Amino acid sequence: MFVEYLTTLLSTVYKVPGVIDPDKSFTELEVDSLSLAELGAQLEDEFGISVDEDELTGETTVTELAGLLQSRGADIPA
Secondary structure, eight states, rough: HHHHHHHHHHHHSOOOOOOOOTTTTTTTTOHHHHHHHHHHHHHHHHOOOOTTTTTSTTTTTTHHHHHHHHHHOOOOOO
16 A cells, blocks of 8 residues: 555656656665655655654665555555
8 A cells, every 4th residue: 555655656746757666776766865855754744754864765665665654653544
């Protein structure tokens, strides 16, 4: 569920082109460091959880970030 949410967010807000492979790193998806910082802040605001800088890097995958959100008890609004 979080993977789908994140891939939609990346394609619509962060304009990542093409089909997003959730097992690719953010670097492989060509998401720059500024966009990663914005994404982290957005997720913190939306879900009320903390995402540390070392948890959301260019080497992080969408799948890993989805697992982090789920492990922190984030809840996607219906």
